Amino acid sequence: MLARMEISHFDDLLAAARAQPEPQRLLLVFTGASLPADATAEQRGRFDAGEAGELAPLMCVDKDPRALADFAALVGEAAELGPHWALVFAAALPGRGGQPPTDSQVDAALQRMVEAVKSGGVGGLIPFDREGHAVHLS
Numbered sequence: 486m487l488a489r490m491e492i493s494h495f496d497d498l499l500a501a502a503r504a505q506p507e508p509q510r511l512l513l514v515f516t517g518a519s520l521p522a523d524a525t526a527e528q529r530g531r532f533d534a535g536e537a538g539e540l541a542p543l544m545c546v547d548k549d550p551r552a553l554a555d556f557a558a559l560v561g562e563a564a565e566l567g568p569h570w571a572l573v574f575a576a577a578l579p580g581r582g583g584q585p586p587t588d589s590q591v592d593a594a595l596q597r598m599v600e601a602v603k604s605g606g607v608g609g610l611i612p613f614d615r616e617g618h619a620v621h622l623s
Contacts, residue, residue: 495556495617502550508585510578511548514598516540518571542599547591556617574610
């Protein structure tokens with residue numbers, strides 16, 4: 486678990502993960518935004534302004550923070566591998582005893598994150614916009 490600190494940009498998260506005594510894996514769920522078919526005109530206006538919509542998981546991945554240069558590198562990789570995304574939710578998973586988390590631990594944690602995004606229970610995750618800035622969801 487990362488020490489409590491102010492993370493305003495994805496690169497802050499990278500730096501914090503790299504500074505931890507135990508090896509970390511960054512867990513990332515990329516989401517797309519959409520509107521339901523029965524959206525009101527007000528909802529459509531807010532969506533067009535980037536202020537509303539429903540988030541749905543598009544893809545998820547884990548990354549070694551030491552192997553990821555910065556947010557721009559992540560955006561480049563995501564563009565090659567997947568569809569256009571609106572927000573990426575991030576969390577860090579620590580290892581133990583100097584060993585990184587196992588593949589099964591990573592897979593289970595990613596599945597929990599995907600389910601959290603689907604249900605709207607994303608309180609323990611940090612959402613970042615396409616520029617890497619942490620955002621507050623309301």
